Amino acid sequence: MAEPTITLNVTRYRPEKDRAPTTQTYVVPYRQDWVVLDALNHIKDQMDGTLSYRWSCRMGVCGSCGMMVNGTPKLTCAAFLRDYYPQEIRVEPLVNFPIIRDLVIDMTDFMEKLKSVKPWIIRKEEKPVSEGEYLQTPAELEAFHQFTQCINCMLCYAACPVYGLEPKFLGPAAIALGYRYNMDSRDQGKDQREIIGNHDGIWDCTFVGECSVVCPKHVDPAAAIQRSKVDVTKNWFQSILLPWGQR
Amino acid sequence: MSAVGPDPAKLYHRKTPATWWLTNRSYFLFMLRELSSVFIALFLVVYLCQLYQLSKAPDAYNAFTQKLNSPGWIFFHLVALLFALYHSFTWFQSSAVVLPLRIGERLISRPIVTALHVGAWAVVSVIVLILFLALKS
Numbered sequence: 234m235a236e237p238t239i240t241l242n243v244t245r246y247r248p249e250k251d252r253a254p255t256t257q258t259y260v261v262p263y264r265q266d267w268v269v270l271d272a273l274n275h276i277k278d279q280m281d282g283t284l285s286y287r288w289s290c291r292m293g294v295c296g297s298c299g300m301m302v303n304g305t306p307k308l309t310c311a312a313f314l315r316d317y318y319p320q321e322i323r324v325e326p327l328v329n330f331p332i333i334r335d336l337v338i339d340m341t342d343f344m345e346k347l348k349s350v351k352p353w354i355i356r357k358e359e360k361p362v363s364e365g366e367y368l369q370t371p372a373e374l375e376a377f378h379q380f381t382q383c384i385n386c387m388l389c390y391a392a393c394p395v396y397g398l399e400p401k402f403l404g405p406a407a408i409a410l411g412y413r414y415n416m417d418s419r420d421q422g423k424d425q426r427e428i429i430g431n432h433d434g435i436w437d438c439t440f441v442g443e444c445s446v447v448c449p450k451h452v453d454p455a456a457a458i459q460r461s462k463v464d465v466t467k468n469w470f471q472s473i474l475l476p477w478g479q480r
Numbered sequence: 481m482s483a484v485g486p487d488p489a490k491l492y493h494r495k496t497p498a499t500w501w502l503t504n505r506s507y508f509l510f511m512l513r514e515l516s517s518v519f520i521a522l523f524l525v526v527y528l529c530q531l532y533q534l535s536k537a538p539d540a541y542n543a544f545t546q547k548l549n550s551p552g553w554i555f556f557h558l559v560a561l562l563f564a565l566y567h568s569f570t571w572f573q574s575s576a577v578v579l580p581l582r583i584g585e586r587l588i589s590r591p592i593v594t595a596l597h598v599g600a601w602a603v604v605s606v607i608v609l610i611l612f613l614a615l616k617s
Binding site: 246248249253254304305328329331332333334339341394397398439440441442443446453455456459460462463 | 485486487490491492493494496500501503504506507510514574577578
């Protein structure tokens with residue numbers, strides 16, 4: 234009996250000779266336990282070594298293998314062939330990012346945005362080492378823990394239509410990261426993360442909510458953004474009504 | 481160290497098509513939610529016109545209200561009502577995301593928070609309806 238197969242339609246773009254992306258069809262073995270990444274690795278190993286794509290851990294923790302699978306941003310290490318079989322699978326690079334080659338996108342903008350929210354503990358006064366560690370209760374940790382789980386896979390940026398239409402938008406992951414530090418009890422740097430409350434920060438977001446739907450680590454960046462809106466608005470009113478108040 | 485990276489001239493930029501919101505159900509429902517405010521605004525304009533007619537003679541008001549009895553206007557108001565209900569319901573769903581409610585240490589689930597909002601909305605609506613009927617009689 235012939236081995237079952239499944240068809241993958243994969244975007245190809247070779248900047249040295251292509252003007253625009255094209256689609257190349259590969260017929261790969263269908264295995265019950267295979268994910269799309271296994272199929273891509275099979276193509277690379279056995280069929281076409283020129284196919285370029287990013288991957289690493291193959292277990293959903295590194296965030297490298299994000300691609301569009303049948304139009305939905307997914308980690309290809311978490312997209313099982315059996316969920317699509319026997320239909321054909323379309324594999325494309327993450328949308329809203331420029332394509333470097335084949336399935337590899339340019340993430341420079343994303344990296345710049347992550348840095349722009351100052352993702353580190355900012356203190357008004359550093360505690361001397363002799364005074365020991367910063368103590369944090371379980372409740373204080375719980376207030377921001379969920380937002381620490383981001384693996385920078387950029388699926389949320391591919392899902393966000395605002396980012397697709399307005400590339401200046403700070404984006405879900407960067408805002409969630411900023412929120413993570415703002416909510417950390419050890420941090421005192423909220424007023425230095427003013428980029429979050431700027432026009433291209435939270436206020437570009439129209440709460441489509443798709444970022445949280447596609448997030449593989451359940452970070453819920455949409456919640457971080459909407460809660461930041463409440464927070465920033467509250468702070469603004471406080472600064473107007475109580476300008477002498479120290480936070 | 482010199483900057484190494486892709487040749488910016490060779491990067492391929494894909495444009496978001498104007499039909500992006502037709503590509504999946506979530507995007508479509510989002511656009512319906514946004515569109516609901518247009519119908520609510522249109523309803524308010526009609527309502528303000530009605531109030532303006534009320535400020536003039538009773539004949540003017542009656543003539544205007546008669547026009548609103550036409551099938552076209554009734555259909556518009558039905559559509560506007562459905563959009564207004566959808567608008568309010570999605571607002572309560574959004575509230576559940578923004579305000580994490582707790583009983584002690586336990587977080588109340590979002591569908592329950594939405595249901596609580598809808599319940600409170602129903603109670604207030606009933607109270608308003610009773611008041612309206614009492615004042616009318």
